[in-house]
Amino acid sequence: MADLAIRESRWNHALVSSASGVWDQRMNGDYYYSDIWRRIRGLGPNDPIPPTTEIWLESVHPHDREHVLHCIERQNSGDPAYLTFQYRERHHDGHYIWIECRGACIETDDQGRALRITGTDTDVTARKAQEEWQEGLSRRLRLALDISRIGVFETDFDAGISVWDDAMRHIFEVDEEDEIRIGDRWEEKLHPDDRERVLANVTRRIEMRETFTDDYRIIARDGSTRYIRANSLPYVDHDGRLKMIGVNWDVTEDRRLREELERQKALAEARNEELERTRIAAEHSALHDYLTGLPNRRFLEQRIDDWRAVPEAERHGIAILHIDLDRFKQINDTLGHSAGDAMLKHAAKILRDSIRPSDFAARIGGDEFVLLVAHSGTTTALSDVAARIIETMRQPVWYNGHECRFGASIGIAYSNDRLADPRQLLQNADIALYNAKNLGRNRYEFYKPSSRSMLVDAHRLSDQLLRGLERDEIIPYYQLQFDARTRDITGAECLARWQHPEHGILGPDRFLAVAEDCGVIAQVDRIILEKSLADVARWKALGLDIPKISVNVSARRLNDPDLAQGLSKLDIKPGTVSFELLESVFLDRQDEVVRTNLETLRRLSIGIEIDDFGTGHASIVGLLNLKPGTLKIDRQLIEHLPESQEQRVLVMSIIQIARSLKIKVVAEGVETEEHARILKRLGCDVLQGYGLARPTDFERTTIRLREQRKSAQAG
Structure with missing residues (x-):
C-alpha cells in the first residue's frame, strides 16, 4: 500500500x-x-x-x-x-x-x-498562438527571400557538402541536379584576383566562429564579371558538426536594385533578431525576464505571496528597494537597443552582486528593478546596500568603443512588523523612488508618510500642466546676451515660463521635470520657439533689433522624426535662430533620426549650440562630428573664476579649443563685473548672466531693447 x-x-x-x-x-x-x-x-x-x-x-x-x-x-x-x-x-x-x-x-x-x-x-492557447505567429513569419520571410532573389546555403564541413537553394544555384549557374561539394563549384566561380583573399578570409572567420560579410566577383558562363555580396555564419550544431549558413546575392544591378537588396537584408536581420528573441523567450520560464535572467514581476508577486503564506511566528521583517535607472533612455535612443540591453544586463549583474543569496532581485519592466530583502534591524544596512548600488551603477561602462554612463534612483520602504503588507510596502517604495528622482536622481530616499501627499501634489501639477498647455499658459522669457568687448546686445536665450493662474510665473525647475514625465517636453520646446519667432516679428515692427535668439531643444524633440516638417512651416530667417543642445544630449554618436534632424537645422541655417559645456562627457571628436557654431560654458565653471587660477586655466583652454575649431564661446552665469572683465581678457565672445540681465517677459525686454537703441543713437 x-x-x-x-x-x-x-x-x-x-x-x-x-x-x-x-x-x-x-x-x-x-x-x-x-x-x-x-x-x-x-x-x-x-x-x-x-x-x-x-x-x-x-x-x-x-x-x-x-x-x-x-x-x-x-x-x-x-x-x-x-x-x-x-x-x-x-x-x-x-x-x-x-x-x-x-x-x-x-x-x-x-x-x-x-x-x-x-x-x-x-x-495550449498560447502555444497555438505562437505557432500561428511563427508560421505567418515564415511565410513572409519565404516571400521576402523569393522576391529579393537572395540565395541561401548551408555547408557541412564534416560531410564535405553544401546545400544550395534554387536562388543560390541560379546566381552561380549550377544545375539543379548537380551536387555541391566543398572545393569545387563555388571556388571555381571566384574571380582569380579575389580568390586568395576571399578563401583566406573564409578560413579565418570559420576558425574564429564569427559572422562575416564579404564582397567579391565571380566569372559567369558568358565570361562576364558579376559582383556578389555574402553574409555567412559559422557555427557548431548540436551534434558537434562544424557548419556554416549564409546568404548570397548578385549586386551587379543599378543603385535601385542594390537599395532594394539592402532593405531585404534588413528584413532578414530583423527576422534573425526576432527569431532569437523568440528562442530566448521559449527557453526561459514564465517567471523570469528573458533579457537579464532576473525574476519578473509575476515571480515577484509570487514571492510576496509566499512571504505572506509563511506562519507568522516564522516570518522576518521585510524591505523593498524600488530601483529606476537614470539616463537609460538616452543611451537606448542614442546608441541603440543593443546598447540599452547591455546596460540592463550590467545593471542586473550589479544587483545580483549587491544582495545576499537569500534576497530577491527582479526586473519588473523597462529599466525598473525591485529588491526584496529580509530586514529585522536598523536602516543602516539598507542605506549601505542602496549607496553601494548607486556608486557601482554610476561607474562608466564601455560598449562597442563608447563610454556609457548611467545612474540609479532608489526608493526604500521597510517594516519589522511580521503582519506588514508587502504590496503596500511596494507602493510605498514606488513613492519613495518618485521623491528620489524629484530630488535630483542618483540617490536613495526612504518612504515617509508625508511622501504620499507629495506624490498627490506632483500628480495634481501634471494635470494642471496639461490644462495649462491647452490654455496657452506657457510663455517665453528672454535673457539678453552681450558682446564681451562692446557690451552690445548680440541675442537672447528664450526660456520657458508657466503663467500659472494661481501661483503666477513658474520657472522651469517647477515644471520641466513634470513635462518630461508627461511626455510633453517637446511640445513645450515647440511652443517657446513659435512664440519667440512671433515676438521677434513684433520687435521688428517696432523698429527694434535682436540679432539672434536661441531656444533649448530637448533630447525627445531632437529624436522626433517630424521635426524637419514642423520647422519648414516656420518663417525662420537664416542666421537668426540657434538651437541649444545639452552636452548630455550631445554624444559622439547619434542615431539616424538625430543625424537627419541636425542636417535639417544646417540646411535651414539654424545654428547649433552646445549648452552647459564642460559638465558632461563630450569629446573633441564629438565636437568635430557635430560642428556646432557656439559653445556655452556652464555657469559652474564661471562661478569661481575670480579666486580660482585652475578655473581660469580651464576656461581659457575651452576658449582656445573652440577658437581653433572656429566655434564661438558664450559664458553663462556672469554675475559680477569681475566675471565679465576676466572673460573678456580670456577671449570669450559673448556674456550672459544675472549680472548683465535677468530673464524678462516681452514687455520688459522691449524696454531694454529701446534703451539699447537710444544709447546707440546717442553714441
Whole structure:
C-alpha cells in the first residue's frame, strides 16, 4: 500500500506540474473532473458541468464540433491515431481557448464498447498562438527571400557538402541536379584576383566562429564579371558538426536594385533578431525576464505571496528597494537597443552582486528593478546596500568603443512588523523612488508618510500642466546676451515660463521635470520657439533689433522624426535662430533620426549650440562630428573664476579649443563685473548672466531693447 501511495503521489505531482486537467468518464454516468480541468475553462469548484454531450458541444467552436465528435468516436474505439486531438472550447468568460485532449479507453464490455474513458486536457492557447505567429513569419520571410532573389546555403564541413537553394544555384549557374561539394563549384566561380583573399578570409572567420560579410566577383558562363555580396555564419550544431549558413546575392544591378537588396537584408536581420528573441523567450520560464535572467514581476508577486503564506511566528521583517535607472533612455535612443540591453544586463549583474543569496532581485519592466530583502534591524544596512548600488551603477561602462554612463534612483520602504503588507510596502517604495528622482536622481530616499501627499501634489501639477498647455499658459522669457568687448546686445536665450493662474510665473525647475514625465517636453520646446519667432516679428515692427535668439531643444524633440516638417512651416530667417543642445544630449554618436534632424537645422541655417559645456562627457571628436557654431560654458565653471587660477586655466583652454575649431564661446552665469572683465581678457565672445540681465517677459525686454537703441543713437 505504501508503494501504491508513493506512485499515486508521483502521478498527482506530475499532473499538477504539467498544468493538465484530469477527466474520467464512465458510461454509467459517473464523471470526474479535476480542479485544473475546471480552472482551464474558468469554472469554479461548484460550477455545474454540462450534463450531456449535446449540451457540452454547444460550448465547442462551431467549426470544430464535427471534428470533435469524430475524434471522440475514434478515441472511444481505441484508435491509437486519436489518442490526442485539439479543438477550441468557449471559456467561462466568453472567449475561446485551445485545448489538447489526451485520452484512452481503459475499460470495455464484452462487445468491445467503451465503458470508461480517462485522460487529460491541457490549455495550449498560447502555444497555438505562437505557432500561428511563427508560421505567418515564415511565410513572409519565404516571400521576402523569393522576391529579393537572395540565395541561401548551408555547408557541412564534416560531410564535405553544401546545400544550395534554387536562388543560390541560379546566381552561380549550377544545375539543379548537380551536387555541391566543398572545393569545387563555388571556388571555381571566384574571380582569380579575389580568390586568395576571399578563401583566406573564409578560413579565418570559420576558425574564429564569427559572422562575416564579404564582397567579391565571380566569372559567369558568358565570361562576364558579376559582383556578389555574402553574409555567412559559422557555427557548431548540436551534434558537434562544424557548419556554416549564409546568404548570397548578385549586386551587379543599378543603385535601385542594390537599395532594394539592402532593405531585404534588413528584413532578414530583423527576422534573425526576432527569431532569437523568440528562442530566448521559449527557453526561459514564465517567471523570469528573458533579457537579464532576473525574476519578473509575476515571480515577484509570487514571492510576496509566499512571504505572506509563511506562519507568522516564522516570518522576518521585510524591505523593498524600488530601483529606476537614470539616463537609460538616452543611451537606448542614442546608441541603440543593443546598447540599452547591455546596460540592463550590467545593471542586473550589479544587483545580483549587491544582495545576499537569500534576497530577491527582479526586473519588473523597462529599466525598473525591485529588491526584496529580509530586514529585522536598523536602516543602516539598507542605506549601505542602496549607496553601494548607486556608486557601482554610476561607474562608466564601455560598449562597442563608447563610454556609457548611467545612474540609479532608489526608493526604500521597510517594516519589522511580521503582519506588514508587502504590496503596500511596494507602493510605498514606488513613492519613495518618485521623491528620489524629484530630488535630483542618483540617490536613495526612504518612504515617509508625508511622501504620499507629495506624490498627490506632483500628480495634481501634471494635470494642471496639461490644462495649462491647452490654455496657452506657457510663455517665453528672454535673457539678453552681450558682446564681451562692446557690451552690445548680440541675442537672447528664450526660456520657458508657466503663467500659472494661481501661483503666477513658474520657472522651469517647477515644471520641466513634470513635462518630461508627461511626455510633453517637446511640445513645450515647440511652443517657446513659435512664440519667440512671433515676438521677434513684433520687435521688428517696432523698429527694434535682436540679432539672434536661441531656444533649448530637448533630447525627445531632437529624436522626433517630424521635426524637419514642423520647422519648414516656420518663417525662420537664416542666421537668426540657434538651437541649444545639452552636452548630455550631445554624444559622439547619434542615431539616424538625430543625424537627419541636425542636417535639417544646417540646411535651414539654424545654428547649433552646445549648452552647459564642460559638465558632461563630450569629446573633441564629438565636437568635430557635430560642428556646432557656439559653445556655452556652464555657469559652474564661471562661478569661481575670480579666486580660482585652475578655473581660469580651464576656461581659457575651452576658449582656445573652440577658437581653433572656429566655434564661438558664450559664458553663462556672469554675475559680477569681475566675471565679465576676466572673460573678456580670456577671449570669450559673448556674456550672459544675472549680472548683465535677468530673464524678462516681452514687455520688459522691449524696454531694454529701446534703451539699447537710444544709447546707440546717442553714441
